[in-house]
Amino acid sequence: MSDPGSVSGGSGLEAAAAAGVDQLSHVDDSSQKQRKPRSLWSDAWGELRTKPTFIISLVIIAVIVLMAIWPTLFTSVDPRHADLDKSLQPPSGDAWFGYDLQGYDVYARAMHGARASLLVGIFATLLTVLIGSTVGIIAGYAKTWLDSLLSRFADIFAGIPFVLGAIVILTTLNAPSENPGVVRIVTQVVLSIAVLSWPVAMRIMRSATLVAKQQDYVKAARGLGASPLRIVFRHLLPNTVAPVLVYATIALGAFIGAEATLAFLGIGLRPPVVSWGVMISESRDYFQSAPHMLLFPAGFVTVTVLAFVMLGDAVRDALDPKSR
């Protein structure tokens, strides 16, 4: 998944959580008042609960998150303990995923690598959605000249191919030979992903706002003298957040793949950080003699991305009554 910019799509964990809260308050209502119309979110939740892909992806995500928080639950081996005698040994009973070039236990590193990969994904998604939806809602709500200014501004960033832009940004910030600290490189990777991806979130938010702005309740609120801020936060935002959340879920998966791609190119995270991308980039020159070095971390990336894309797909279908 080298270009998260091409992701389009549908809702997230937060959406599911919000829908869950909605549903709880709704259960009591429905027993008393049968005819109360169900909200979009509770309707979607009802649809989602019975979907196997939704349940499966939630379970996978829960395991990955657990792995990121307490990797020691899954392995007691130190991921930074190298034993050169075991270099490149294939999978065995002792080390399920074998050993890499330095004699690190690949299984232990895969468990500990979840944290960095997930953190990059989550922060990059938060930043992308935050920048994108702020600019998008301003552009959608504002008068025409500001809208076209912001839209052209977004076009400028959308015109840069993702991998290329990230290479230029990350190599300008770090000379190729130096090794920046952990916090610095993680911040830089997150920032460059967000800077290159926000136009997508902005376009989704802008078109959702353009639709919502025409609704009668917005006109009524404006007629009653509500301030623009109040209209945006109370009336527009709750009705435009769904498509952005769906995009966020799918993008989260895509960004985890992007982290791996950047690490593979040698410009993203790098040792001593343990992440799936770093593991894959270390396997680069040895994958023909020791394919397990590549296949296991790549498998983790794939399964994680798959879970988020599946979740996003399921929530999008649930939120879109037309697709039923």
Next chain:
Amino acid sequence: MGRYVLRRLLQLIPVFLGTTFLIYALVWAIPQDPFAGKCGQRPCDPNYIAEMSQKLNLNDPLLVQYFKYLGNLITGDFGTTFNGVSVGEQISTSWPITLKMGLIALVIEAIIGITAGILTGLRKQGFLDNLVLVSTLFLISLPVFVTGFVLRLYLGPQGFDIMDTSVSSDPTIGELILPGFVLGSLSMAYVARLTRTSIVENRRADYVRTAIAKGQPQTRVVGIHLLRNSLIPVITFLGTDLGSLMGGAIVTEGVFNINGIGGLIFRGIQEKEGIMVTGIVTLLVLVYLLASLLVDLLYAVLDPRIRYE
């Protein structure tokens, strides 16, 4: 139509200037000595520094530098690197390879993606439908370089020895098919899904029902009436995708050791040849913008309801 094309071209100009300036500023404005390490172990000769600064306009303010650079570009002069190699020549040898690979990827993703999309869109909920949905989901989740490595490993001589996966320095179209497939694999999944959704939506449209009621044969209903309308979003996607394919080719070129734009830009960055980087990125941005313009014009051909004044 002519006026519309003109207006679109004018709209492209600010975006083109903005994007290229952004890259130019990123490459040149970072306060670093551009001559550091350029002359081996000793500091550079002042005459050389003066000459190169003059050539690259390093003494001018950034904005002036940028416009002087653009002025040279318009006359076809990409400039020369620090050791006097012409950037234009370098680009002209590797550009066709990347372009060829990008186009092969585009053709492969269009053919396989659209075929899969049509087959599943017409027969919703069958075995084939599920198969395509699952496999596209899988393709979307797989990072491109993993697809590349795995295919190279298992198709090549070390694996099942099905084909020769190495690519020569001046590759033929046959050699580029596997890299092109890898490069287009992600977008192929999107194309398949987009076509499927679009066909499912349009299948119940009134004009399709009318065509069936008129007694048109199935092939004509699908091929002319349904497809022409359903392919519009797919064409948009394919058009904007050419730009990102060329940009994403860096990864594929790395996996298959192809001597294209990707290697050039990577070397340019490692050796801090800013002029090489800006030249290539400018070209790629141009491809992206022109492809999206072309897509807009194709709309009119595909959708008879759209007419440009």
